[in-house]
Amino acid sequence: MGLCSSKKLKDQVSDPQKLRVQEVMPTPGVHLHIQHHQVIMDNGIVQVTLSKPDGIVTGVRYNGVDNLLEIRNQESNRGYWDLVWNAPGSKGIFDVIKGTCFNVIVENEEQVELSFVRTWDFSLEGKYVPLNIDKRFIMLRGSSGFYSYAIYDHLAEWPPFEIGETRITFKLRKDKFHRMAIGDDRQRKMPLPDDRLPGRCQTLAYPEAVKLVNPVDPELRGEVDDKYQYSGNNKDIQVHGWISGDPAVGFWQITPSDEFRSGGPLKQSLTSHVGPTTLAIFLSAHYAGKDLVPKFGPGEPWKKVFGPVFIYLNSASVGDDPCWLWEDAKIQMMNEVERWPYNFPASEDFPKSHQRGNVRGRLLVQDRYVSNDCIVAKRAYVGLAPLGDAGSWQRECKGYQFWTQADNDGYFSINNVRTGDYNLYAWVPGFIGDYRHDDIITISSGLDHDMGDLLYEPPRDGATLWEIGIPDRSAAEFYVPDPDASYINRLYVHHPDRFRQYGLWSRYGELYPEKDLVYTIGVSDHTKDWFFAQVPRRKQDGTHEGTTWQIKFNLSYVDQSKSYKLRIALASATLAELQVRVNDPKARRPLFTSGLIGRDNSIARHGIQGLYWLFNVNVPGTLLNEGANTIFLTQPRCDSPFQGLMYDYLRLEGPQSHPSGLK
Structure with a gap:
């Protein structure tokens, strides 16, 4: 169960010969192969196959492995967008989103962007969620992976609905991917999905939790497996995934921004779990309940872009420690964060950096029962979120949120904010309650707004x-x-x-x-x-x-x-x-x-x-x-x-x- 030794691995990863990553490989152009029932993106490093017009990822070829996804699964159960929705008052419906119309948005040697659209009309009422859904997949020259994002659009005249969850799911080959990594100190060899079958496990207080009584690997006997044990806070879920030992390959889900996630930085979501399965969660009610289920009433239009997220693949040389792949995945995650917002998505619904605005300032705390002077809001969480009362951000699930953490002197900078009207919210470790700035902040393209010093007075009556x-x-x-x-x-x-x-x-x-x-x-x-x-x-x-x-x-x-x-x-x-x-x-x-x-x-x-x-x-x-x-x-x-x-x-x-x- 031992973890990778971070210092040793970082030293070894710094040697460019230790990892076969995109910087040391030739970079041919991106090619698109359109066939009758499938379409293939190929940049010479990674080859991704998608069903047409469904837009299901049926195959990922990399490093000599024909398919990193579970080949024993049906093609519709390998790599897919899904959601859970319901009409008001009805039960939730699980829906693997399948497109009905395929289009090539961009095709050149530098980039391919594909669109798989499912449109809605009243003839589909009760069968599908009343949304137009446009799933996009992007491959770039020299990139060791691919990107995906989606645009959900609900028109005002369409019926009301609720959406309990939406995400991207990838199910990897169980004969290869045995080690899971979701943090420096949260890595381990995982049970197989077979270990959760009758005769190999005992179901505990709820179906997700089982005790392994006869696992394939006897070393795991007696352990509990539960996907919720691998949850994390939004602010901490930036990279997670799986490592294959033979060959040494990593499959990583990288989320470079939280702006499209609901519930703010402390909202908890699933990451990776036995399957081997890796997830990109965009909306969910986990650790919150119905407060985090978006509910859309009659006459309420809504459009939101989820993603892009990056599926990153890396590999190590024969004889090298596969744990190097985690260290490299973290480096790639930091690169993706630096590049956000990306300049390559073709949809006008995804604004580029010059179309966004920035807000900065300093937060101070006034609590005279602690100090006669103002106190710097050290490491305060400061964010822009849709208009609401103080603290409403943690129950907000329809719009976009932009969070940062102030420095030790209380200074903060929130960059690359989408245009629109927001309130500025904050909470300060060490102090109770929630701060909300009274003024509405309107973000426009190119805005660089200095708010100066802001003062939070936490609840206090006496000593x-x-x-x-x-x-x-x-x-x-x-x-x-x-x-x-x-x-x-x-x-x-x-x-x-x-x-x-x-x-x-x-x-x-x-x-x-x-x-x-x-x-x-x-x-x-x-x-x-x-x-x-x-x-x-x-x-x-x-x-x-x-x-x-x-x-x-x-x-x-x-x-x-x-x-x-x-x-x-x-x-x-x-x-x-x-x-x-x-x-x-x-x-x-x-x-x-x-x-x-x-x-x-x-x-x-x-x-x-x-x-x-x-x-x-x-x-x-x-x-x-x-x-x-x-x-x-x-x-x-x-x-x-x-x-x-x-x-x-x-x-x-x-x-x-x-x-x-x-x-």
């Missing part, structure tokens, strides 16, 4: 009496237990992402079999004593019960004429409810209830965050005692073991003129 956790929109800093030894993925043993192990939700009941968590301010340590998720407890009869956590603290002084403020930031919620009571656990009515919230499913899917929630609870001073106090946090929903909350950060503030008050 901090106590706090738990770190305000970073993640529950990763809390206690994540070791997994049950019977259900492990060895990749995540002694790994920073230990939360990706299967079944951690069940450990709560083992650690707290009868009484719930009690956290004492000034004594307890959130890294050891605050369980990462408030989940139901499983009872002996197999049912579950809600849980109530306690925060115990002492106050030396209470102003009963004033209100105190309890800030509760949640990193995730799944069909859960947060109830707050103060000093009376049996109070019939809680001081605060969130009601039923969230469909993130992050607990079951090994995510440490989903959608962010911030609740600001007024606590009357009459409810507090000079001396001992207890806040009770109840999550009563318990129909499923996966219902629950992940906390990001909690803080109790005193009134404005209140002394620190803690004993």
